[in-house]
Amino acid sequence: AFRQHGFPVERAGKVQQITFGPGAGVPVQVIEQDRWEYRTRDETWSVLVTQDGVVLQTTAYKRFEGFADRFRHAVQTVLATTEHERLGVIQRVGLRYVDIVQP
Numbered sequence: 001a002f003r004q005h006g007f008p009v010e011r012a013g014k015v016q017q018i019t020f021g022p023g024a025g026v027p028v029q030v031i032e033q034d035r036w037e038y039r040t041r042d043e044t045w046s047v048l049v050t051q052d053g054v055v056l057q058t059t060a061y062k063r064f065e066g067f068a069d070r071f072r073h074a075v076q077t078v079l080a081t082t083e084h085e086r087l088g089v090i091q092r093v094g095l096r097y098v099d100i101v102q103p
Contacts, residue, residue, distance in 0.1 A: 001077045001080070001081050002038035002047055002074075002077060003038070005073065005077065006040055006045075007038035007039060007040055007045070007046070007047060008038075008039075008040075008041060009038065009039040009040070009041065009043070010036065010037070010038055010039075011036070011037045011039070012034065012035070012036050012037075013034075013035050013037070014032050014033065014034060014035060015032070015033055015035040015050065016030055016031070016032050016033075017030070017031045017032075017033060018030050019031070033050045033051055033052075034050070034051065035048060035049070035050050036048070036049045036050075037049075044058055044059050044060035045057070045058045045060065045070065046058075047074045047077075049078055050092075052091040052092055053091060053092030054074055054075055054078050054092075056070055056071045056074050058070075
């Protein structure tokens, strides 16, 4: 569905999530999840999807309103193509502006 809406570049991979708490008695947990990334052709926008989250990131941020529209569309796309639309479960959302420094 993302390919039809301006994100034709698809990459799949794995991501590791490390969870730890305060103190020596709390065990460290490492969870590996599948991750799908959809990018625009010019690679200035991308949507990262995991089993429990959606992140929209860009290097072309202009105004929050445009960013919010794209983010809303990304979340709606995930909800519509998974059973989350029926259950209403997305545990994590993220908005990320990526600042690239070029020498």
